[in-house]
Amino acid sequence: MKTIYLDNNATTRTAPEVLEAMLPFFADLYGNPSSMHFFGGQVARHLKTAREQVAALIGAHPSEIVFTSCGTESDNAAIMGTLYSYPEKKHLVISRVEHPAVLNVAHHLQARGYRITELKVDGQGQLDLEELRHVLTEDTALVSIMTANNETGVIFPIDEIAAIVRERGIPFHTDAVQAVGKIPMDMGRSPIDMLSLSGHKLHAPKGIGALYIRKGTRFAPFVVGGHQEAGRRGGTENVPYIIGLGHAAEFCLAHLEEENTRVRALRDRLETALLERIPNTIVNGDRQHRLPNTTNLSFEYIEGESILMLLSDEGVCASSGSACTSGSLQPSHVLRAMGVPFTAAHGSIRFSLSIYNTEEDVDVVIDVLPPIIQRLRDISPFWQDYVDGKPMDAFLTGGDVAHHVHG
Ligand code: PLP
Numbered sequence: 001m002k003t004i005y006l007d008n009n010a011t012t013r014t015a016p017e018v019l020e021a022m023l024p025f026f027a028d029l030y031g032n033p034s035s036m037h038f039f040g041g042q043v044a045r046h047l048k049t050a051r052e053q054v055a056a057l058i059g060a061h062p063s064e065i066v067f068t069s070c071g072t073e074s075d076n077a078a079i080m081g082t083l084y085s086y087p088e089k090k091h092l093v094i095s096r097v098e099h100p101a102v103l104n105v106a107h108h109l110q111a112r113g114y115r116i117t118e119l120k121v122d123g124q125g126q127l128d129l130e131e132l133r134h135v136l137t138e139d140t141a142l143v144s145i146m147t148a149n150n151e152t153g154v155i156f157p158i159d160e161i162a163a164i165v166r167e168r169g170i171p172f173h174t175d176a177v178q179a180v181g182k183i184p185m186d187m188g189r190s191p192i193d194m195l196s197l198s199g200h201k202l203h204a205p206k207g208i209g210a211l212y213i214r215k216g217t218r219f220a221p222f223v224v225g226g227h228q229e230a231g232r233r234g235g236t237e238n239v240p241y242i243i244g245l246g247h248a249a250e251f252c253l254a255h256l257e258e259e260n261t262r263v264r265a266l267r268d269r270l271e272t273a274l275l276e277r278i279p280n281t282i283v284n285g286d287r288q289h290r291l292p293n294t295t296n297l298s299f300e301y302i303e304g305e306s307i308l309m310l311l312s313d314e315g316v317c318a319s320s321g322s323a324c325t326s327g328s329l330q331p332s333h334v335l336r337a338m339g340v341p342f343t344a345a346h347g348s349i350r351f352s353l354s355i356y357n358t359e360e361d362v363d364v365v366i367d368v369l370p371p372i373i374q375r376l377r378d379i380s381p382f383w384q385d386y387v388d389g390k391p392m393d394a395f396l397t398g399g400d401v402a403h404h405v406h407g
Helices: 016-025 038-058 071-085 100-110 129-135 158-167 239-277 304-313 333-337 359-378 381-387
Strands: 065-068 091-095 115-119 140-144 172-175 194-198 209-213 281-283 294-299 348-352
Touching: 016 239, 038 065, 038 194, 038 239, 065 071, 071 100, 071 140, 071 172, 071 194, 071 209, 091 100, 100 115, 115 129, 129 158, 158 172, 239 281, 239 294, 239 359, 304 348, 304 359
Parallel strands: 091 115, 091 140, 140 172, 172 194
Antiparallel strands: 065 209, 194 209, 281 294, 294 348
């Protein structure tokens, strides 16, 4: 059975050329870049090139790039590193739809006396910028808002948001883990102070990330140790993975145009065909401001997990927005924050493409998914009630959605 991988927001394939570039740094070029001798020096030169490659992808200066172990560490470092620098300020602003790498840091801080504001989103998954303006105070240490949402692909007007925050003299961080490599990012033209990215979302391996810190931004190290990364992150550099991230950055820059034309067209073709062929299908999120590779679809009155399992049996890998973690029946916090009714939120599936996907991949999904949905609806009492015109239970219609919205 052929694997049809449409779960690229979860992780991407390491590009073969990226892997190849990494290999010498496990074997022959194993020196420590901090060493004084020639052997360490040659590794340090490759590290410098990787820093330049990553900087080029986001229009930054190489000295503004700090290598980390992953996107989660970058997010933690940006938030904690800023709070350490402004010990007198106790207010943090985020959005309700952040990734747990930001959301749970905020909750951790809340339990330790910080005041957290979680900005709400509308039905399209977009923020109200007036609300943002109103919540900023003298006590606000940091605003951290993602560039693009991992579940829906919705893109926030991040430069506009950063400008509002900068006007008030408050530092601004963005979790751009899903955006970097998929849409153009240019720190030279943007008021963003800090930005997180992650290697495994852009065809480098898992376990490598970077934090962009604009020159002049107040920042104290989160990982404290040696003087590596110009004193901003202790720990001997993960050289092979940093080399991989550098090559992946170059790879993504070279394929950015393709991502926004061919991949976008494939995504649109998949979405349009499924909407045509499957009744009671909803696109979650702002279709006009979305990553080119992502579609989040709700198939009403059935369970996302069941759809995923049956797709998986056909070799298709996707993701569900309603992971019933720890026995909870709650659908994703993102869809809940958007007010998506439970009947739809439970049946949501995210397809996320990459430049490795083909028309044939999309055609397989267009063929296999409609009968899967029909099969599940045939055995769904909720679908039967809907067809019979019976009223839904309040829980299932999201009548009580406000009680389930996070925070
Ligand atoms: N932020 C967002 C928006 C993500 O989608 C992810 C990964 O899913 C992360 C942060 C965490 O990145 P990592 O897996 O590299 O820790």
